[in-house]
Amino acid sequence: MTKINEIQNKLKELDGGTFQKLADAYLHKKIKQVKLIKSLGSVLGANKAEGGNPDTLIIVENGKYILAEYTTQQEGVCGKFKKDLRKCFDEEKTGISRTEIEKIVLCHNSTLTTKQENSLREECQKYGVELDIFGIDSISFDIYQNYPVIAKDFLGVEVDTGQIVDIDEFITIYNKRKIVAPLDTKFYFRENEINEILQGLEENNLVIVSGKAGVGKSRLVLECCRKFVEKYSEYKVKCIFDRGVDLYEDIRVYFSDDGSYLIFLDDANRVKNFEYFINLFLDKRENRQIKIIATVRDYAVEQIVEQIKEVARSYDHDLKLVKIDSLTDKQIEQLVKEEYKIKNQLYIERIVDIAQGNPRLAIMTALVVEREKTLHSIQNVLELYEIYYSSITKDIEDFKDESLLKVAGIIAFFQVVDCSNDEMMEKIQTAFNIDREVFWEAVRKLYKFELVDIYENEIARISDQVLATYLFYLTFFKDKLLKFSVLLDNFFPEFHNQFVNALNPVLSAFDSGKIIKILTPDVDRVWKIYEYAKEEKSFIQLMKLFWFIRDKQTKILIYAWKIYEYAKEEKSFIQLMKLFWFIRDKQTEILIYAKDFICKMEVESVDISTLDIPSNPNIHIPQ
Incomplete structure (x- = not known):
């Protein structure tokens, strides 16, 4: 069964009360400039219908009214709507004069013939009022194409993976988690950054906003999206709420049609299929315009730019980088x-x-x-x-099940754990000595505590990035329920990006000195293994990751010095000397290198008579 058929069948099954709630939600999204919706024919807090005239009253920004009538009747629909229209134009019953009515909307879950629809329009034309009719066909296709959240909430039909949403839904989903700092606060400061980002969006198709975790990137970008569409109303804003699931089908559903789209990618370095979006904005079409604005943590900017380079060779002219600093x-x-x-x-x-x-x-x-x-x-x-996070940790402790926190720490490190990925689950089971069934039972318990999001009973991720940082710190460094050595021995360098994304926020948020002290023995051990085995690629990745350990910095420099000197990579070698000239035992080598370089230069003769040298009045030249 196709999704459209499934949606239509579910619509037919709805009772009057539930259909009215669905229709209200549908019109709230579909009609622009809605100021207020009053559900006169619906019982508050229940899916029950009651007499209303009209069923729903919509007040728009210009102060006029849209009157909506609904029915789930399958027979005599046209006759029922004609009676409703007569009531809508009865000022004594509605309290609204005909001149104040901007439009009437009729919604039903059946079908009307063209002749029946025309007869209804003729009724409205008598009073000079526009009429919109939404039947089962138009509602089902619209819900499928544009409002999948309605399909999910009212019909229980998953049209997509729920990762592409509008701004309001993005904020609602984000704020549903009781443990996050809310995104719907009043916007403060950042006027210069807003202007820079808006200008960047006007002149480029890709804007990357970088900054430290928690500096306000997401809130700033949401504000910029709103301001951008105020000026360019033809653009539709879509936000990506990453759940770690493949986004290809969602992208096909939402962005295959003509139109102008502004796509917000929050924490692009954590989005599983970032390359899909690069290809999307590179896919130039005459009647489709794609702009992307992405937030990236400061330590991941280079990683994202490299990803863009791999896909788009000539990206520079179409990319704007904006760095966000801390507040005063x-x-x-x-x-x-x-x-x-x-x-x-x-x-x-x-x-x-x-x-x-x-x-x-x-x-x-x-x-x-x-x-x-x-x-x-x-x-x-x-x-x-x-x-x-005390309420969460208390709930977990009350279960007296240590595996819950362990599993939370493991998911925090990997960001996303897919139980359908047998290879990954086998590695986790072997490395942490935790049975697969025990692992997923713990995931289901963590879901009840709102610590973990689960998609299609297969994919798990920590519900909030800040929470993930805390859980990783708690399990691997504070309470030491899990050993960092297990991660290094079993998952490095294959999961290099996960190490970067887990360690950077922890070192920034908590006592970095204590964390480095815990890390050092394991890093030393693995360092020696790679150095002895001459696993050069893994060794270099290890150096890049743990450069911040002080006693490793000189070793890294000497290692790089030898590589460049031996390989005669002159440009890189000179850059290295410029950067580390202050290290005393290298200063003599730099001087010797410079002397030898100058000595090897060939003398070039110049005919001074051909040079145009302006005279200097301050210098006396004897005749």
Whole structure:
């Protein structure tokens, strides 16, 4: 059965109350400039219909009214709607004069002949009012093509993977998680960044917004998307809510038609099929315009640009990079004062100190203050995380099942775990000595706690990036429920990107000195193994990943120095010398290299008489 047939069959099965709720949701999305919808013929909080005249009243931005009538009758539909129209034009019954009616909308889950539809339109033409009729065919195709969330919520039909949504749905899905810093706060500051991004979107088809985790990239981009479509109303905004599932079919459904689309990719470095979107904006069509705006954490910018290079050789003219800096202390203070009404200066000073210009941390801290109402609750970042996520960790502890936190830590590292991937599950089972069935039973429990999202009972991911950072830190470094050595021995360098995406936020958020102390023995051990075995490719990846361990920095430099010197890669060697000239035992070598280089240069004769040298009045030349 095709999805269209499935949607149509489900629509036919709906009772009057449920159909009215669906039709209200449908019209709310379909009609532009809706100011208010009043469901006069629907029982509040229940899928029951009651007498309303009209069934639904829609007030639009210009102050006029749209009157909507619904029916689930399969017989006598035209006659029923004619009676409804007469009531709509009866000012005594509606309280609305005919001149105030902008349009009447009729929705039904059956079919009308062309003759019947024309007869209904003639009724409205008598009063100079426009009529729209949406039957089962038009509603089903529209839901399939443009409003899959309605198909899922009202009909239980999965049209797509639920990863491509509009702005409001993106915010709703994000904010449903009780443990995240909300995205629907008032927008503050960033006027210069907004102008730079909007200009970037006007002049380019791909804009990448980078910055540290929690600096406000997602909130900023959502604001820019809204402002962009205010100016260019022909664009439809779609947001990618990555669930770790292949997006090819979703992209085909949403972006195959003509039109103008602005696509928001949040945390592009974590989006499973980022290359699909690069190909999408490269696929130039006469009647289709694609613009993409993506957020990327600062440490992943080069990785994303490399991905773009691999797919698009001539991308430079069509790409704009925008870097977002932290907020000032004064801006953080204004944010918590205005958004959370915190006036106590001691609280404000502590929040500013913890946030260090990071608005997400500031919001998390403010929420803890609201809940705990003690200064002690916000001593430092670690205590903040522990109190912020205390309800979750308590729920897990109450289960007295250590495997829950272990599984959460494993998913936090991998970002996405696919149970249908037998090879991956076998590696996890072997490395962590955890049975596959036990693993997925734990995943299902974590889903109940809202820690994990599950798609189609196959794919699991931690529901929030900040939570993933905390769980990775908790399981591998604080409580040491899992050994980091297991990750290094079994998953490096194959899962190199996962190591980067897991370690960078942890080192930034928590005590990096203690974390490095825990990491060093395992890195030393693996370092020696690769060095002895002469596994050059893996060794270089290890050096790139753990360059921040101090006693490794000189070793990395000497290793690179030898490679460039031996390979006679002159350009790279000179760049290396320029960069590390300050290391004392290399200064003599640099001088010798420079002397030899100059000595090898050939003397070039120049005829001075051919040169045009301007005279200098300050110099006396004797005659």
